Amino acid sequence: MKKILELGEPISATYSHAAHTLAILANEKNNRDWLMNCFIQIFGGENDFLDYQDFGFMECPLIHTQHIGIDMVDIGWKNRLDFVKMAIINNYYIYAEMNVSKINAYEINKPFAHDALVYGFDEENKRFLISDFIGLKKYGSAWISEHELKSALYLDEGSFGKTGIFFNDIFLLKMKHDERAVFSTKKVIDTLRAYEQGIPISLGYNNRFKPLFADEKNNFLFGIQCYQLLYNMLEACSKNKKLPSRWRQVVYLFYEHKRIMVARLRFMKEKECLKNAEKYIKVYEEIRDKHEIILRLFIKYVLTSKKDILLHILLETNEAVRKEKLILSDLINDIIIRYEHL
Numbered sequence: 001m002k003k004i005l006e007l008g009e010p011i012s013a014t015y016s017h018a019a020h021t022l023a024i025l026a027n028e029k030n031n032r033d034w035l036m037n038c039f040i041q042i043f044g045g046e047n048d049f050l051d052y053q054d055f056g057f058m059e060c061p062l063i064h065t066q067h068i069g070i071d072m073v074d075i076g077w078k079n080r081l082d083f084v085k086m087a088i089i090n091n092y093y094i095y096a097e098m099n100v101s102k103i104n105a106y107e108i109n110k111p112f113a114h115d116a117l118v119y120g121f122d123e124e125n126k127r128f129l130i131s132d133f134i135g136l137k138k139y140g141s142a143w144i145s146e147h148e149l150k151s152a153l154y155l156d157e158g159s160f161g162k163t164g165i166f167f168n169d170i171f172l173l174k175m176k177h178d179e180r181a182v183f184s185t186k187k188v189i190d191t192l193r194a195y196e197q198g199i200p201i202s203l204g205y206n207n208r209f210k211p212l213f214a215d216e217k218n219n220f221l222f223g224i225q226c227y228q229l230l231y232n233m234l235e236a237c238s239k240n241k242k243l244p245s246r247w248r249q250v251v252y253l254f255y256e257h258k259r260i261m262v263a264r265l266r267f268m269k270e271k272e273c274l275k276n277a278e279k280y281i282k283v284y285e286e287i288r289d290k291h292e293i294i295l296r297l298f299i300k301y302v303l304t305s306k307k308d309i310l311l312h313i314l315l316e317t318n319e320a321v322r323k324e325k326l327i328l329s330d331l332i333n334d335i336i337i338r339y340e341h342l
Contacts, residue, residue, distance in 0.1 A: 004120030013139040014253045020117040021057035033183040036267050039260045040191040041201050044226045048244030056208035064176040067169045080153045094118040095171035102151035105142040107135045195223035196328045258288035275334040283327050290320040
C-alpha cells in the first residue's frame, strides 16, 4: 500500500512548527483569507529568540490537533511505524520529535532532536515521506527508509526533549473547517496597534504567548520593540563576541515578517479594504528589501568578519525602523472595517 497526503508551500518557513502547519493549510486557497490575519505581532527575548505571537499550530482554528503519549502508542500498537501508517491512512499528518542523526538526509553525525512531519508511506519500497528543514537547511521533503524512521522515533542517546514542544508525545494534525475563520480587518487593526505600541496581543484564540505569571511578559520584547534584537547583535559583534546560535532565524524572520506584510497589503487592496493601498505597498516593499539586505549583510559578516559591514547593517536597520514607525499610524487609520468575524 502507498499513501501520500497533500502538502503545499508554506507562507512562513522560519520555524518547523509553523512551516508544517502552513504546508498543510496551503492545500486550500480559502485558508489564505484567515492567514492574512496572522504574522503581524512578533515577540522575542534574550538575543536569539524571535517568533510570531499570533500564530501557533495548537491555536489555529483551521487545524485539528491531537497528541498522544508515546507510552500509549507503545501500549496500543505493535510498533510505532504501524501507528504512523494507520494515522496517515486516516488522513492525519504525524508531527513528531526525532533523533535526526539517524536519518541520512539530515547529514548530522551526533544525536540531535528536531521536529519533523511525516505525511506519506510506501510499503512496497519500505519508506516514509517526511518534510522538514532537511539538513537543517531549506524547508523541503525527502523519502527515508523504514529503518531510519524507526531509529529516529525511538528514544536513545539523550537526544529528545530539546525542541521545547514535545513531552514524550506525538501530535496528529488534520485540516478542519471553521466558518468563523475568515479575514477580519478589525483583527488586523487590533494586532497592528499592539505591534506599534510594543505590547502583547490579548486575543486568546490564536495567542502563543502563555505566561505562568502576569509579569513574565516583562521578559520579552513585543512588536516593533523587537528591532532591539538586531541592535543587540550589532553591539555584540562590535565587541568581538559571537552571534547567538539562532541568529539566522531572528534575522530571517524579520525579512519574512515584512514579506508577508507586503502580501497582506496586496490582499487588502484586492479586497478593497485599504485606502491608499499603493502607497503602503510601496513603503513596505522598501522595508522588506532593506531586511533582505540586512540578512545578506549578516551572512557576509559571518563569512568575512569585516567590521565595516556592521556600520552598513546599522544604517539599513535605522532606516527600516524609521520608515516603519513613520507609516504605521496612517496605515492603521486607512484600514476599512469590513469583517467582524474571528
